[in-house]
Amino acid sequence: MSNHSSGGNLQSDFPVVGFMSSARQRSHRNTGGLTGRAAIERDALLSARALVDRMRTLYRELERMTDAPITVHRALTCIGEEPGIPASRLATRLGMQRPAVSHVLKGLATRGWIERRRHDGDQRSVQLHPTAEGLQILRATSGRAVGTLQKAVRGLSARELRQLADGLAALLVRLPDTKASSLAPRATAASRRRENSSRARMSSGA
DSSP, X not given: OGGGTTOOOHHHHSOHHHHHHHHHHHXXXXXXXXXXXXXXXXXXXXXXXXXXXXXXXXXXHHXXXXXXXXXXXXXXXXXXXXXXXXXXXXXHHHTOOHHHHHHHHHHHHHHTSEEEEEOSSXXXXXXXXXXXXXXXXXXXXXXXXXXXXXXXXXXXXXXHHHHHHHHHHHHHTTSOOHHHHHHHHHHHHHHHHHHHHHHHHHHHHO
């Protein structure tokens, strides 16, 4: 971790919005003869790819640095920002289902980065707090990846923010569902097993 503990902010080194603006400027200077919708589509694709590639690079660097997945760091950041946060609120902030959050919390606890405490007024309620080691991780990784996109988004005007939200929502509904695609191979395999089993029973009956 010593190679990355200087506390430098990768957002200043790699400003997402500024990078995308530069990409758009380069695209406008070299449109390759494209006009109208084709040129806009190309600009959108270049910006989207630049954003995905930039964030993937930042996430991979953070994961190599700490040997922890990005979801663990997102959860730790939320807990560090709001010590005592319950798991239900953490799930809402992360946009994750409770079972997935439970898995992330298990990883955080195993690493010794968080601790669970019973609420003083309600013993059934469990609060999440960062440990000293967890706070050290947060300080060492501040600005490395988690929160950089959020800070860039906060720099947008209200009009730009609404356009971004609407545009991304419209784009996401047109992309393949990763959950559905991950289930498809298993469903196909199960169907194939049932078919083979049925054929075996028919053969034995004959």
